[in-house]
Amino acid sequence: xxxxxxxxxxxxxxxxxxxxGLAMLVFIILVAVLAPLIAPYDPNESVDxxxxxxxxxxxxxxxxxxxxxxxxxxxxxxxxTRISLVxxxxxxxxxxxxxxxxxxxxxxxxxxxxxxxxxxxxxILVIPALPLMLVIIAVAGRGIINIILVIGFLSWTxxxxxxxxxxxxxKERQFVLRARAIGVSHFGIIVYHILPQVLPLIxxxxxxxxxxxxxxxxxxxxxxLGDPTMVSWGSTLNRAFMxxxxxxxxxxxxxxxxxxLAWVTLSFAMLSNAVQEIINPRLRTxxxxxxxxxxxxxxxxxxxxxxxxxINEI
Amino acid sequence: MSLLSxxxxxxxxxxxxxxxxxVDQLSFSLxxxxxxxxxxxxxCGKTTAMLALMRLLPDAGRIVDGxxxxxxxxxxxxxxxxxxxxRWGKISMVFQGAMNALNPxxxxxxxxxxxxxxxxxxxxxxxxxxxxxxxxxxxxxxxSKKQYPHQYSGGMRQRAMIAMALAxxxxxxxxxxxxxxxxxxxxxxxxxxxxxxxxxxxxAVILVTHDLGVxxxxxxxxxxxxxxxxxxxxxxxxxxxxxxHPYTRRLLAAFPNINDPRSELASIPGHPPPLNxxxxxxxFEPRCGVGGEKCARENPExxxxxxxxxxxxxxxxxxxx
Numbered sequence: 001x002x003x004x005x006x007x008x009x010x011x012x013x014x015x016x017x018x019x020x021g022l023a024m025l026v027f028i029i030l031v032a033v034l035a036p037l038i039a040p041y042d043p044n045e046s047v048d049x050x051x052x053x054x055x056x057x058x059x060x061x062x063x064x065x066x067x068x069x070x071x072x073x074x075x076x077x078x079x080x081t082r083i084s085l086v087x088x089x090x091x092x093x094x095x096x097x098x099x100x101x102x103x104x105x106x107x108x109x110x111x112x113x114x115x116x117x118x119x120x121x122x123x124i125l126v127i128p129a130l131p132l133m134l135v136i137i138a139v140a141g142r143g144i145i146n147i148i149l150v151i152g153f154l155s156w157t158x159x160x161x162x163x164x165x166x167x168x169x170x171k172e173r174q175f176v177l178r179a180r181a182i183g184v185s186h187f188g189i190i191v192y193h194i195l196p197q198v199l200p201l202i203x204x205x206x207x208x209x210x211x212x213x214x215x216x217x218x219x220x221x222x223x224x225l226g227d228p229t230m231v232s233w234g235s236t237l238n239r240a241f242m243x244x245x246x247x248x249x250x251x252x253x254x255x256x257x258x259x260x261l262a263w264v265t266l267s268f269a270m271l272s273n274a275v276q277e278i279i280n281p282r283l284r285t286x287x288x289x290x291x292x293x294x295x296x297x298x299x300x301x302x303x304x305x306x307x308x309x310x311i312n313e314i
Numbered sequence: 315m316s317l318l319s320x321x322x323x324x325x326x327x328x329x330x331x332x333x334x335x336x337v338d339q340l341s342f343s344l345x346x347x348x349x350x351x352x353x354x355x356x357x358c359g360k361t362t363a364m365l366a367l368m369r370l371l372p373d374a375g376r377i378v379d380g381x382x383x384x385x386x387x388x389x390x391x392x393x394x395x396x397x398x399x400x401r402w403g404k405i406s407m408v409f410q411g412a413m414n415a416l417n418p419x420x421x422x423x424x425x426x427x428x429x430x431x432x433x434x435x436x437x438x439x440x441x442x443x444x445x446x447x448x449x450x451x452x453x454x455x456x457x458s459k460k461q462y463p464h465q466y467s468g469g470m471r472q473r474a475m476i477a478m479a480l481a482x483x484x485x486x487x488x489x490x491x492x493x494x495x496x497x498x499x500x501x502x503x504x505x506x507x508x509x510x511x512x513x514x515x516x517x518a519v520i521l522v523t524h525d526l527g528v529x530x531x532x533x534x535x536x537x538x539x540x541x542x543x544x545x546x547x548x549x550x551x552x553x554x555x556x557x558x559h560p561y562t563r564r565l566l567a568a569f570p571n572i573n574d575p576r577s578e579l580a581s582i583p584g585h586p587p588p589l590n591x592x593x594x595x596x597x598f599e600p601r602c603g604v605g606g607e608k609c610a611r612e613n614p615e616x617x618x619x620x621x622x623x624x625x626x627x628x629x630x631x632x633x634x635x
Contacts, residue, residue, distance in 0.1 A: 110373070174414035181370055181407055182429045182478075183398040192428075196419045 011278045018274020024267035028260075032081040039075040043231050047071055055250045065252035067236075068243040076236050077256045083232035084214045084264060087148055091213035092206050094152025099159025100202060104190050106160070107167025118164070125157040130219060137225045144227040151216045155209060162205050163198055170197045204275040211268035218261055233257035316383075317518050318367075318405070318486050319343035323380035325359070325366045327589075334589040336362040338542045339379070341616075342535075346485060349512060349519040351533030351550070353526060353565075355586055359542040360522045361410070364488050368407060369397055384486075403433050406484035410491045412471035416463040422474045423449075423459025429481040448477040452507060469500035476507065480515070487512075490522045505532055526569050530554055538562050541587045541597035544616065548623035558625045560605070561598045596628065605629060 012018055031038060040063075047053070049070025056066040064073040106117040133150050140146045170176070171194060179189050220226055221234025222241075236257045240246075245253040325337040337359040344350055352360050365371050367382045369389065382389040384404055389397065409415035417425060423445050430436055436444045446456035452473040463471060472492060479487050489508060493501040509532055512519050521533055529536055529550065536553040538546045538561065546559040557563045567580040584601040587593055593600060599609040605628070614628045 174409055174411065175417040177370060178407075178409055178415045179417075179428070181368060182402045183432050184428065188432075192420070193417050196417075 015274035017270045021267045021270025028264055032085045035078050039078040041072040041075040043071050043075045043079050055248050058252050064256050076231055077260050079231045080233040083230050087217040088210040088214040090148045091151040092209040095156045095159050095209045096206050099156035100163055102160040103163025107164040108190055121157045121160050129154045142225055151213045166198045166201050170194050200279045204279050207268050207272035211265040233261050316343035317346050319383045321381040324378045325362050326376050326378050327374045329374050332590040336542050342537050344518045346518050347516045348534045351529035351536045352522045354539035358539045402482050405486040406479040408475045408479050408489040408492045412475045418463055421460055426478050433482045435482045452477045468496050472504050486518045488520045546625045552623045558619050558630045559627045560602050
């Protein structure tokens with residue numbers, strides 16, 4: 001494995017976008033961990049606000065201005081990092097857990113087990129997630145635990161399908177037959193022989209799940225269903241809209257949480273892309289093909305047909 | 315009673331494309347300390363027969379008939395849990411192509427240890443020493459157990475597979491084309507190793523191969539398969555010196571003769587019959603060339619042409635008379 005790891009890092013370091021994404025991610029994790037040290041103010045402390053503090057523009061004391069009750073926006077955004085990351089990682093942990101178990105079982109055993117599990121997966125896959133999340137949170141209550149559970153339990157479908165397809169190919173390898181011949185149980189084969197082969201793929205697809213979970217939390221909070229006791233980017237945006245930041249032109253209240261969301265999502269997307277490019281051979285073009293040549297080939301194949309169609313349309 | 319005796323084993327593959335009878339009424343027996351060579355063209359059912367007796371057929375494969383008696387116990391009647399103790403505990407296997415049969419992300423030592431732990435061959439605290447001992451038996455240094463399969467050479471991997479097959483003191487070892495994809499020098503080393511271990515441990519070995527040279531060198535008995543059926547079954551001497559079945563004769567003629575390097579190599583024209591559309595008579599009849607019209611109609615029975623020398627051929631019977 002050491003050599004695989006080493007070659008992974010060698011390929012990873014060549015992907016500048018991936019390295020940048022990782023750096024951005026490390027930065028945001030540091031911000032979350034060190035929030036009490038970095039943030040100039042504690043957003044949970046009550047503020048003796050005067051009329052001048054309400055939606056005050058950026059000033060030397062408050063670099064990103066103040067909100068409608070006089071709190072420091074920069075501190076709100078810094079503390080919001082914590083919720084976003086906690087929800088992101090916790091929800092994707094649930095996603096990995098459920099997705100892996102279902103994918104491994106469906107792929108390995110096949111037959112009616114596979115059919116049953118995949119139909120359930122399809123069922124959840126076709127339900128629009130956000131409206132369902134809204135309904136469940138509205139009924140179950142607006143706690144952070146509920147939010148994590150709802151996001152986790154509604155987003156494992158892609159993971160399950162990805163894992164299953166990989167398992168289908170790995171289980172046909174001869175070392176699985178050998179393990180069966182030795183007398184390894186189904187559980188042992190799945191855990192010791194198949195899972196290690198699927199792990200890189202799980203890692204690559206989990207990075208995207210984290211940013212999806214963070215966005216889902218922000219959406220819920222923005223729609224007023226976030227945890228009311230905690231400061232998150234979504235809830236900050238929600239309050240900014242509700243309390244007239246737009247009409248007062250208080251851009252310093254709206255832009256920072258939005259940018260923070262974009263920052264995190266982008267970092268995960270870049271990281272995930274780089275990792276997938278290394279792991280998924282299909283995204284890697286064949287070594288005999290030049291990327292530019294591929295593009296020009298594609299044009300040659302597809303262009304005339306599109307042109308023909310366009311002419312026929314006219 | 316023989317250690318292992320297979321009686322009328324028949325295996326079918328049920329697929330969307332139809333039913334393929336891959337093995338048809340195969341019988342043979344094996345004594346401790348002896349080796350049987352299973353010879354035939356690709357797709358004639360050699361590997362399927364071996365997987366069937368280990369009960370490791372893929373989902374589409376079904377054993378439709380027959381018995382696999384190990385020390386008098388019919389393996390086909392055992393529960394899956396009982397079968398698991400026989401697999402590797404009594405009968406183990408060296409797989410075709412060692413690279414694919416080893417898990418690339420785990421060390422070779424841990425994969426040998428897996429068999430030891432599962433079958434509780436040695437107490438848990440002695441597993442590590444036992445792995446060292448097994449690797450040394452097959453001529454791999456004990457330090458290499460911490461390495462991964464890709465760090466092994468082809469020959470070392472095959473040695474490791476043999477060590478794994480020996481791990482649980484099995485009495486029968488099935489070697490499924492153990493020397494394919496190895497160069498000639500390493501091939502000879504692996505065969506020597508197998509022979510030496512067989513003598514030392516009094517193992518019964520089934521060697522599946524399409525290399526007649528290997529069979530002549532290593533095996534006591536030879537079973538020639540054609541189209542899922544036994545064509546000829548006898549000790550090596552008889553098969554190589556007095557072959558009876560036309561298929562065996564032509565197979566031997568297709569083998570280069572080292573004493574007459576300028577003699578022409580004879581190939582056998584045509585292909586083995588499709589297993590879902592078998593000819594009504596003898597399966598080799600379309601390619602045989604010496605058979606009569608009776609061969610195309612009548613299915614030959616197994617006959618004993620000499621003591622211990624079996625053959626499935628109508629012409630052979632005529633010759634005998």
